[in-house]
Every structure is written in structure tokens, then in C-alpha cells.
Amino acid sequence: MSLSMYSASAPVFTRGLGNMLTWLDKAQAHAEARKFDANNYLGLRLAPDMLPLTRQIQITSDGAKACMSRLAGTEIPKWDDTEASLDELRGRIRKTLDHVQSFSAAQIDGSDARAISIPMRSGDALNFSGEAFLKHYALPNFYFHSCATYMLLRHAGVELGKADFLGR
Amino acid sequence: MSLSMYSASAPVFTRGLGNMLTWLDKAQAHAEARKFDANNYLGLRLAPDMLPLTRQIQITSDGAKACMSRLAGTEIPKWDDTEASLDELRGRIRKTLDHVQSFSAAQIDGSDARAISIPMRSGDALNFSGEAFLKHYALPNFYFHSCATYMLLRHAGVELGKADFLGR
Numbered sequence: 001m002s003l004s005m006y007s008a009s010a011p012v013f014t015r016g017l018g019n020m021l022t023w024l025d026k027a028q029a030h031a032e033a034r035k036f037d038a039n040n041y042l043g044l045r046l047a048p049d050m051l052p053l054t055r056q057i058q059i060t061s062d063g064a065k066a067c068m069s070r071l072a073g074t075e076i077p078k079w080d081d082t083e084a085s086l087d088e089l090r091g092r093i094r095k096t097l098d099h100v101q102s103f104s105a106a107q108i109d110g111s112d113a114r115a116i117s118i119p120m121r122s123g124d125a126l127n128f129s130g131e132a133f134l135k136h137y138a139l140p141n142f143y144f145h146s147c148a149t150y151m152l153l154r155h156a157g158v159e160l161g162k163a164d165f166l167g168r
Numbered sequence: 169m170s171l172s173m174y175s176a177s178a179p180v181f182t183r184g185l186g187n188m189l190t191w192l193d194k195a196q197a198h199a200e201a202r203k204f205d206a207n208n209y210l211g212l213r214l215a216p217d218m219l220p221l222t223r224q225i226q227i228t229s230d231g232a233k234a235c236m237s238r239l240a241g242t243e244i245p246k247w248d249d250t251e252a253s254l255d256e257l258r259g260r261i262r263k264t265l266d267h268v269q270s271f272s273a274a275q276i277d278g279s280d281a282r283a284i285s286i287p288m289r290s291g292d293a294l295n296f297s298g299e300a301f302l303k304h305y306a307l308p309n310f311y312f313h314s315c316a317t318y319m320l321l322r323h324a325g326v327e328l329g330k331a332d333f334l335g336r
Contacts, residue, residue: 002172002173112170135179136183147316147319162312
């Protein structure tokens with residue numbers, strides 16, 4: 001008995017992305033209660049040399065999108081990073097959910113042995129088996145940027161707790 | 169072809185805990201370069217109603233420790249939360265690594281269908297299959313507290329980048 005590559009990927013991204021929608025709803029409610037523009041969140045950074053909230057969400061989206069396509073061996077769709085409002089970021093998350101859910105288990109299962117090669121800006125590539133890619137690259141990368149998003153909102157005063165991170 | 173419960177848990181915790189040791193080494197070097205007491209990191213919080221660094225590391229440790237014991241069906245060791253220095257936190261992480269590595273694949277594999285029940289303070293319990301426990305509780309919980317640790321140190325000026333989070 002074991003985990004399938006599909007069950008270890010799609011449902012994890014689906015839950016994580018759904019949780020992010022909840023955080024943005026809570027952030028919006030917090031902004032309305034405090035009477036500030038909810039789009040003020042978009043440029044927040046935890047440190048001046050870290051990426052702002054908008055990029056954290058876009059990279060979370062990109063990671064889930066690319067992971068599913070790479071495991072299935074299909075082309076990764078290219079999405080422009082044009083989101084300029086909380087609503088547009090919600091749309092980006094929903095588009096990512098649709099992409100994740102467009103794959104069947106049959107397309108992903110068996111990808112543990114698939115050779116995955118990620119081109120780097122340097123011209124080199126990171127090479128993984130599908131299993132190592134999912135466990136040691138795609139999932140930690142997804143959690144890193146989603147957690148950065150959570151911590152930014154939490155630091156900004158939004159009423160979030162760990163249950164909002166874990167979701168249901 | 170699929171992932172084993174062992175391969176989806178122990179190597180992920182091992183890498184994540186090893187990465188934390190690197191972050192603490194970088195934090196120590198940063199403190200020495202700036203000539204402040206490295207133990208000043210221990211009480212840092214991202215928000216006044218969040219847990220401080222020491223507790224984030226202890227809970228990361230507890231999560232990995234309990235996950236391995238629960239999947240194996242063995243008693244969870246009780247460790248007192250007494251760490252009061254960066255060195256003692258390193259010791260806690262190393263003790264956690266030893267615990268994770270004390271399990272064989274044979275003890276963990278097949279635990280996807282094991283019934284896991286986590287008692288809550290309320291008297292209720294969270295009930296999972298081993299698979300759902302690992303994917304939707306133990307791993308996101310581990311990433312949540314390890315990422316909180318990373319973000320705290322990053323926010324405090326320690327020179328960390330995503331490569332330090334992903335590790336090797």
C-alpha cells in the first residue's frame with residue numbers, strides 16, 4: 001500500500017490554493033473593517049529584498065501549475081503576471097485550481113520515475129525523478145510561497161490562525 | 169509505480185530539519201558579524217500574538233517526531249520544551265533527526281490505511297487515515313512551523329534565500 005503520485009500532488013495543491021482564497025477573503029474583511037484599500041496588501045514585503053505579496057501568490061500559482069504539467073508530460077501553459085488587485089489574484093488562484101483539476105489520476109500516476117528537467121537561467125538544468133521533484137522541489141516550493149503569503153497577511157494584522165493554513 | 173509512505177515522510181523531514189540547522193548557523197554568523205547575542209533571536213515573533221522562534225522550532229520538531237511515531241504505531245516520546253539557547257535548539261533538531269532516522273521503511277510502509285487519531289485539548293479527536301494525516305496534516309504543519317522559523321530569521325536580517333529553504 002502506498003501513495004499515488006496523483007494523490008500526493010493534486011489534492012494537496014487543491015487544498016492549499018483553496019485555503020489561500022480564504023486568507024484573501026479574511027484580508028479583504030480586515031481592510032473593510034479598518035477602512036483601507038485592500039489592494040494596499042499587494043506590495044507588502046517581509047523584508048525589503050523579498051518579493052511582495054502579489055509575486056508570492058503568482059509564484060505559488062506557477063509552482064502548482066508547472067508541477068502538474070511536468071508530471072503529466074504536457075506543455076506548461078504560460079500566464080502573464082498582470083494581476084493588480086486582490087480580485088485579480090483570486091482569479092489567478094481559481095485559474096490555477098482549474099488547471100490542477102484538469103488532470104486525471106491516470107495522467108499523473110506512474111510519474112514517479114519520469115525524468116524531470118527544469119531549465120535554469122544560468123543555462124544549466126535541475127534534473128530529478130518525478131518522485132524527487134514532487135517531494136523535494138515542487139511541494140516545498142509551493143509551501144514556501146504560500147506560507148510567505150500567509151505570514152505577510154498575518155504580519156499585516158489579518159486574523160489568521162494555523163487552522164486557516166491547514167484548511168479542511 | 170507510486171510513493172511509499174516512508175519515502176514521502178522520513179526523507180522530507182530529514183531534509184527540512186537539516187536545512188533548519190543551516191539557517192541557525194547563518195543566524196549565528198549574522199549575530200557574530202553584527203556583534204549581538206545570538207540568543208536574541210529566540211524571543212522574536214512576526215506578530216505579538218504569534219509564537220516566538222523557540223516555539224516554532226520546538227513545534228516543527230514535535231510534528232516530525234509525532235508523525236513518524238504515529239505512522240509506525242509506536243509511542244510518541246515526550247520531550248520537555250526547555251531549550252534556552254541557539255545551541256540547545258540545534259540539539260533539539262539533531263535529536264529529532266535521530267528519531268526520524270530510527271525508523272525503518274518497513275515500519276512506515278503500509279501505514280497509508282492506518283487509523284490515526286489525534287486527541288485535541290477540547291476532548292475531541294481528529295481522525296485520519298495515515299495517508300490523509302501525512303498529506304493534509306503532518307507535512308503542511310511541518311512546513312508551516314519551519315517556514316515561520318525561516319521567515320522570522322529572514323525578517324531579522326539573516327541572509328537566507330529560497331535555496332536554503334529547499335536544501336539539497
